[in-house]
Amino acid sequence: MTRFGYHQAALVIFSSFIFSSCDNKTGSRLDRLEAEIREVRSDTRDEVAQLKTRVIAAETKIGFSQEDGSFADRLGSLEQSVDGIRTLGSRGNKIVYLRTGMGGHTLLHTDHGTFLIRLESVNINIERGGYDARLSVGNPYGFAINQFTLRGSHGGGTPELGDGEEYSLANPEIRAWQESLAPFEVRVSKTLAPLTWTAFDIEMQADSREQLEVISFVMLVENADITTDGISGVQPESSMAHLKMGSLGASIMRTEYGAFLVNFVSTEKSKDGTQLRLEVGNPYGFIIEEARLSGNYGPAVPSREASATEAEYQQRMAEWTTQLQPFEATISDKLFGLRKTKTTIVVPSPKGEIKFLRCRLEIDSLSLPKAGE
Numbered sequence: 001m002t003r004f005g006y007h008q009a010a011l012v013i014f015s016s017f018i019f020s021s022c023d024n025k026t027g028s029r030l031d032r033l034e035a036e037i038r039e040v041r042s043d044t045r046d047e048v049a050q051l052k053t054r055v056i057a058a059e060t061k062i063g064f065s066q067e068d069g070s071f072a073d074r075l076g077s078l079e080q081s082v083d084g085i086r087t088l089g090s091r092g093n094k095i096v097y098l099r100t101g102m103g104g105h106t107l108l109h110t111d112h113g114t115f116l117i118r119l120e121s122v123n124i125n126i127e128r129g130g131y132d133a134r135l136s137v138g139n140p141y142g143f144a145i146n147q148f149t150l151r152g153s154h155g156g157g158t159p160e161l162g163d164g165e166e167y168s169l170a171n172p173e174i175r176a177w178q179e180s181l182a183p184f185e186v187r188v189s190k191t192l193a194p195l196t197w198t199a200f201d202i203e204m205q206a207d208s209r210e211q212l213e214v215i216s217f218v219m220l221v222e223n224a225d226i227t228t229d230g231i232s233g234v235q236p237e238s239s240m241a242h243l244k245m246g247s248l249g250a251s252i253m254r255t256e257y258g259a260f261l262v263n264f265v266s267t268e269k270s271k272d273g274t275q276l277r278l279e280v281g282n283p284y285g286f287i288i289e290e291a292r293l294s295g296n297y298g299p300a301v302p303s304r305e306a307s308a309t310e311a312e313y314q315q316r317m318a319e320w321t322t323q324l325q326p327f328e329a330t331i332s333d334k335l336f337g338l339r340k341t342k343t344t345i346v347v348p349s350p351k352g353e354i355k356f357l358r359c360r361l362e363i364d365s366l367s368l369p370k371a372g373e
Contacts, residue, residue, distance in 0.1 A: 093218045095152065098135075100213055105138065112221045113141055115192075120199065122212050131212055132201040137192050142258025142284060145192035145224045150202060152217025153181035156210055182211065187222075195259060240295055243357040250281065253361040258284055260335075260361055265342060273348035276357070280331075281340045286366045288335035293345055295359035298324040324358070325349065337369070 094109040098119040105118040116138030125132050139145065159173045168174060182205070190200040206212050241251035241262050250263040261281035268275045282288060302320050307313035329345035347354060 093220065095216050095218055097214060097216045099157070099215075100209070105136075108137065108219055110219050110221055112143075112145065112224055115139055115219070116197075119215065122204075122209060125203070128203070131204045131206050131209070133204050133212065133215060134199060134201050136197050136199045138197045139192045139194055142194050142256070143224050144194050145221055147187070147189050147221075147223040148192075149185060149187045149220045149222060150217045151185045151220060152215070153183045154204060154206065154212050154215045155181035157213040181214075181216075182206070184217075194256075195254065240358050240360045243359070244301065245355045250279075253359070255361050255363060257286075257363055257366070261340075262359070262361075264357070267354060269350075270346060272346050274346070274350065274354050276345050276347060276354070277342060278345065279340050279342050280335050280361075282335045282337050285337045286368050287337055288331075288363055288366050290363075290365040291331045291335065292328055292362040292364065293331060293359045294326075294328040294362055295357065296324040296326055297347055297349060297354050297357050299353065300355035324356075 093111055096106060096108045096117060098106070098117070100119065100122055102119065105116045108115040108117040118136050120134040120136055122131055122133050124130075155177070159177050161171070161173065165171060165173075184204065186202045188200060188202065190198060192198045204212055204215070239254040241253045243251055243262065243264050245264055245267070247264065250261040253260045253262055260283070263279050265277040265279050268277070278293075299320065302313065302316040304313050307316060327347050327349075329347060331343050331345060333341055333343040335341050335343070
């Protein structure tokens with residue numbers, strides 16, 4: 001072998017060794033990469049399997065299952081259920097169910113308290129199409145609801161079930177009925193005035209009355225305040241309490257903050273006139289810090305039975321009215337919430353002249369108790 005041939009053979013051997021070494025390293029790296037991919041796939045399959053198991057468990061817990069739906073749809077349904085739970089349960093809102101032809105009222109629970117509600121009528125709207133449902137809400141509180149949203153659904157009546165069958169979403173018939181309901185959401189700007197009923201209409205997109213046999217919703221209060229609209233200035237006669245000496249019953253004083261009870265306890269002579277001991281009932285959670293009573297006082301109201309004729313009675317009433325004297329007095333005590341408070345006022349009049357008191361409550365300052373009180 002010549003020197004050139006020797007060198008050529010050595011070069012071939014060396015190159016083969018180099019390429020063989022590279023192939024071994026590349027193969028090893030590919031093997032490691034394939035092993036890592038297999039491990040990731042295995043972990044992913046395990047995580048997906050665990051997630052599917054948790055989804056099925058969650059569906060079972062809330063009472064429905066969508067095994068025929070895609071995994072993404074089932075997750076979406078669970079997300080909507082969570083949103084519904086946050087809306088309905090976390091702030092005290094509860095679904096109310098109204099049925100056409102149902103007499104009387106039912107309770108409407110909100111995060112601002114419990115109201116009364118009734119379905120007055122369902123009438124077709126010829127101009128717009130669809131129907132108008134007329135609702136009446138009774139507000140028993142001393143504040144007004146200025147704006148709120150009704151969010152719910154409507155549809156046909158609930159299916160009749162046999163004995164032993166449960167009205168729950170675990171029942172296929174109830175589940176099918178629930179899925180047939182049409183959702184709706186209405187924002188209402190009608191003010192729900194305090195201490196009275198308020199009627200209003202909501203538009204319902206339905207093709208027939210049968211689709212409005214059941215209307216269910218929650219009321220989400222957006223704006224509420226203590227209002228004096230229509231009450232500020234001179235208060236109406238109906239806001240005044242009429243008290244008679246010796247009467248055991250309480251009278252009602254209506255204010256912009258709500259209705260309060262008041263009754264006579266006793267009278268006592270003082271250097272400034274007559275000291276009247278009264279008992280005032282505050283049915284609300286706030287404390288009245290400062291308040292006044294204003295109105296009229298005078299002799300006993302004439303009795304109808306003591307008059308021979310209606311004309312004579314009217315004459316005596318007219319004379320009695322001229323004897324009434326105005327007064328304004330500061331209440332000497334705080335009126336704490338959810339209780340009766342005995343308090344006193346002083347009227348600049350001899351004791352014997354006060355047999356009748358007509359008064360209204362003027363609230364100047366109030367507060368809410370601190371937490372834990």
